[in-house]
Every structure is written in C-alpha cells, then in structure tokens.
Amino acid sequence: MLVFDVVVIGAGGAGMMAALKAGEGNDLKVAVLSKVLPTRSATGCAQGGMNAALGNRDRSDSTEQHFKDTVKGSAFLADQDAVNFFVSEMPDLMKELDYMGVPFDRDENGNIAQRPFGGASKPRACYSADKIGHVVLHALYEQCLKNDVNFLNEWQMISMVVEDGKFHGLVALDIKSGEIHPINCKSVVIATGGFGRVYYSRTTNPTGSTGDGTAIAFDAGIPIKDPEFIQFHPTGLAHTGILLSEACRGDGGYLLNNKGERFMKKYDPDKMELSTRDVVARSIEQEIKDGFGFGEGMSSHVLMDVRHLGKDHIMSRLPGARETALIFEGIDIITDPVPIRPACHYSMGGIHVTDYKTCATTMDGVHAAGESCSVSVHGANRLGANSVSEVVFFGKYAGVGARDTAMRRTLGNNELIQKETKKWEAEFKRLREKKDGINMFEIRDRMGATMWNNLGIYRNGEDMEAALIEIDQLLEAYKDAFVGDSAKEYNKAFINYLEIGNSLKLAKAISIGAIERKESRGSHSRADYQKRNDQEFLKHTLIYKNGEDYKLDYCPVVVTTYQPE
C-alpha cells in the first residue's frame, strides 16, 4: 500500500504551493496526485493579474485599501479576519514569487508592474502581459522539479476513506494502468480547483473543472460553504465562452451596446467598465434583455472595444487576448470590436475551511486550498485578480498546516482503506462490463442547460425549484449511466463518468443554497428578492450531504473593522 505523510490532490497554483511548503526542510513523505499534467491545470488560464498592495504603481495604495475593496466586493460576505490575513501578507509572498523566478512585467523602476482592475480603488494587479496564471503555474512547476516533488500524474482521486467522521486515507485510480490504489496518509490537502463545468454549455473553465475534490469531500461529510455564489465573468467570447481578460477593461476598453453606447454609464457611472464582475455581468444581460444587444438567444452579445488603446499597447499588454479573439471569433481587436457575453467563470463557494491560518476543515487531517474551497475571502463575489493571489497564498498555508497536522496525527487503518479500494475495484469492473444504459453526455448536457437557464445570472424561486427537480431526476438517471468503454487502461470515459457524478452533486448543492437564500447579494441575483438582506442573510450557507440526504445550515460571517454598508 502506498503510504505518505501528506498527500496533495491537485497540482495547480494552490496544490503545487502546498506541496512545496509541506515538504520544505523536513523528511516528510509528500505526494501530489493530479488528474492532468500539472501545467495543464486551470491556474494557467488566469490572465489579467494578481493583487497585492505593493504600492509600485501607486504609492498611496495600502493593505487596508485592498482589505476594504475585497470585503466590499464580496458584498460583505467575506470573513474579514481571513481577508486581513491574506491582504497583509500577500506583498511578502510576491517577493517570494519573484525570487522563485516568476517573470513579471516591470515598471520604470525595475519593480513588478501593476495595472488597474475591477473593483480596485488603486491599481494593484501585478501582471505579466495577460498571462499571469501561466507564468505563476510554470514557475511553481519549475520549483517542484527543483525540489524533486513526487508527482503521481494522471491519477484520479476517487474516494476519501472516512469512518465515524475520522479520516483514514484515500482511494485513487492510476489512469494509465487502470489500477485502483489504496493510499494511507496522515493529512491531505484538497486543491482540485473550481467547478465551472457544472454550467457545461457556457463556461470559461477547462473541460476537467468538475469539482472532483469538492464533491468527494462533500460525500465524506465535510460541508460545502456558499455554493450558490457562482461568478459569471462578464467577458467570455460570445460563441465559445472562452475568457477575454478583464485586463481589456482594466487597460481602458469599452463595452458597447447596439447603439454604440458605453452602456455601463446606466448601471455604474462611477466605475463604468471597471465595476465589479457581478454588476458588469448583470448589466450586459440587462442590455440584451432590453433589446440593446446583438444577435438572439444563445448568440446574443454586446461588444468589447479596445481599438483606442492602439496597436503597441495591445501587442505588449494584451497579446493573449488578441490571439484568442483572432482564433475563436476571427476578429483582430486592433481593428475591430469583439462580441462578448458573460460565461460561468469562478466558484466562490467550496469546501468549508474552518481555520484560515491552516486551511483545516471540519475533519481533522483534511485541509483544502484554492478554488475548491471557501475560506471565505471572496464571499458573494470575487474581485478580479484576487484569485491567483489567493490560491498561492492559502496553498502555502495549507501546505504548512498539512505538514503540522502530519507531524501530529497517525496513519489511518489499512483494513478500512483496503475495503474501500475493493469496493471501487468492483464498481469500476461493473461499469466496464455494463452493456447499455443512459447516455452520460446527455445527462451532463441537460445539467448544463438547466443550470445556465435557471441558476444563471438572473434567478427566481420558481425557476430554481424547477431546476432542483430536474437535477434530482438527473441524479436518478445517473444510477443507470453508461460508460461505454470496457478498457481498463486509460479509460477516460470512466473519468468522465466520475466527473459527471461529481458535477451533479455540486449542482444540487448550488440549487439548494440558491433557493434558500431569499435575498440578492453579490453574484446571487433574484428577481423575487431583489434587495440585500443583512438582517436575515449576513451568514454563510452550509450544505451537508449524508448519503442521498442534503441538509442546509448556516454559519456566521466574521466582521471585524468594516461594518456592512
């Protein structure tokens, strides 16, 4: 049986940072499981920048302002002690990243360059062209190679072994060989990323962003916090949902309706295009609803115009955005505006982290970091450029936390882990031998359509209730889902099957949280409850799963210095 002290699941920004810190300066056996090669992780997709109050671009910036912007942007649902910890120490972490070799754009003083970004009172998004995620991801991978981090690549975590609320170990599939392995360990960091693919039809996320770690922790009895808060990025390319960076707006781009107007002046005349993402996304959808958009139905869109920024600026600061628009819309943003429409982008909710200094969860031995969890730093709406910062920051503290946990805990019970392994070996075999059943891609597509239509940017109780009924039907249909590939080795169809199952559970959690939150806050906008209701809902949603029973609860938001306004 494989035995480790610390296992990290997921090798993106949070996972690799956790692995580096867990193994630093000690003899602990650390392993990282990733279902894709580390540099294929979703962190690489982040474009615009990463926030830190360095004061390089504007000396009057401060961690206090970063704090206020983050809490305000979160619609006051963020836990202020966690936010304060994050913003205070983030500038130091930037120096560490520079020392690791991340290639940042520089200003005339040789310091890390920063740009303005949505919801930010001062320009503090540290950038590298428009590829911050890519450069950070690769630098972390390089550091992992330097430190001989033990990667188990193309391994899929299938299950956490838990008995009476106690964590014992893991069961994972080596995709290449088809062998299912029991893994005994003292602590685990779940860093499997977000779950945008629950909105399968319209998302900026990679194909594998199905929230596997979040769903597995959910199954194991750890609650999910604030799942209903889904961020729709305002500027996904109209025809594919592929991300067009907020940097286009940060650098001065305009959003235009079919009258050629900068319509944001109707919704936020102060901040215009640099209002927070929830406001901009709703504004675009409202314009389309009111008939000021272009096209119809799923082809509806508005336009992003950066022509006035000039060729030199676009080629040096927005090269990725230009390339993307060229390939996927056939448009050169130097000469033409490009069609855009909101797309599901980020999951504010996730595994409930109970201690922001160690990223521990409700279950001893289990830590979580990155988009897979909710600390909560982003509350009801995340600021652009806060995610890459947050994932490496809490990845670091999760790694340190998991290291300390491993030094304190003992290994799990081998027999229990073996038992769970045998169960999954039998299940894998059953699914390989199954000759027919319900098409799993149809289940997935129906889930995606229901979520986009009924749990999208504008919600109401009736539609959401209908969605919940549909999700329950899909969960039932899933029991007879057909994998269709009998191979043991490299069976990606089986992985898809697991991903779809994970997505459905998260879709249900999102639906329940959204239905019960009878207010509008941040990214959760309801036609039937249009106001924010701090009296009744300044609290975090918690969803618990016990077998097929889903239970809703709430927990308080930590408010320290910034009273909700």
Add this chain to the structure above:
Amino acid sequence: MKTIFVSIKRFDGTNEWYQDYEVPYEKGKTIVWLLTKIREEQDVTLNFTVSCLHAICGACGVKINGSSYLTCSTTLDEVLETFKTDKLTFEPMANFKVIRDLVVEFDPKFERMKEVSPWLKPASHGSVETGFKQSETEFEKISSSSNCILCGLCTSECEQLAKNDGRYLDPFIFNKAYRFAADSRDADSTERIVASLEGELWKCVHCMKCTSVCPKEIDIAENIAFLRSGYNLK
C-alpha cells in the same frame, strides 16, 4: 452537405490500427470539436487529451496529415484548405511514447528537462524578502521564451529527434535552458550551457521546424543558436 472522412490511428496498449469515421462538415469549427463529436456521438473509446480549449495549457497536440497542431485552436477550415482534401488522418505526436490512441507520455521528457536546471538559480542581488529589481529590457529578453506551454509540437516536428538514438534533448528543453540563461535574476552562466551541450545541442540541424510550428511563436531555433554562441545571454 460535405462529409469529412476521418482516419485515426488507434492504440490500446498492444494493437495498433487505423479506424475510420465520417462527420458532416460544419463551418466555424475547430479540430477539437471534430474529435469530441466523434468521441461523444460515435466512439467513446477514442482517447485524446484536451483541457483549456484556448491554447494556454498545451494539452492537445496531435498530428494531422503528417503535420503537428493544437486541436483546440486549429480550425477545421484551415486544415482542409492546407491539405486540399476532405480526408484527415490523425496520429499521435511523433517522438513521444504513445499511451493510448492520441495520448502521449510527457513525464519522461519532464524528467530529462531537469538536466538543464529549468528553474531560477537566484542571483545574489535578490532575496526572498525583497525579490529582485529587473528592467523592462531585461524582462523582454525572457518574455517570449517564458510563453512556452509545454505542448510538445516542437518535439513532434523535430528532425533530429526523428533519427536520434535518444540522447538529444527536446527543443522545448533547450528553450527552457535559454529562458533561464537569459534571465538577469539568474546566477548561473555556464551550467545550463554545459548540460545542453551534453544533451547534444550541436546536433540540431537547424531545420527550423520547431520555430515554424510553435503556437506561441517562440523562435526556438534562434534560442538554440544563442545557447551555442557562447555569449553571455543576460
């Protein structure tokens, strides 16, 4: 109604064969759309890797009619027009060990990449507490080579790798060696060059296919030439 005739090289760990499919043509689609349509509607046992769908993760390299492409950002029209055909033959990228169908093995190459120390060796003018100062010009020197997404298309096209007995390092590994040798924050001037020489740097035949195929427009062949030049690259 045009039909695209698709032939895909299959491999199940033991047997190799070409399997044929037919897909009705649709305008404005990419290659990954084609492969996904085949997989989800006709044959779910077909395997290929994709992730981000917008050419930043490097997961989706394949060979189509003998040339290497990223499936996510190559349009169907481009390939049909380039080859003036309605028959597309898919194979896994060349010069990789094949795992299954169009899925290839990268880990051994990443293991070899360690030979050129593909990480910053921080110079003494920086520290963990302060980071580094670096000028805009110095950043420009590393900005292109840092764009590498480890997609492997350069490896797939490399004429030296096609005939080498296994000692030659992949083009993307030479690019990494250059990327750090040229970084003003890096302390090393010779170790990576030596490692590249031991990796048969001088066997590059300068066919320039790596430069031509790179989806991030990195001039890999030029970076190889820089490594050979013996100049201080910083």
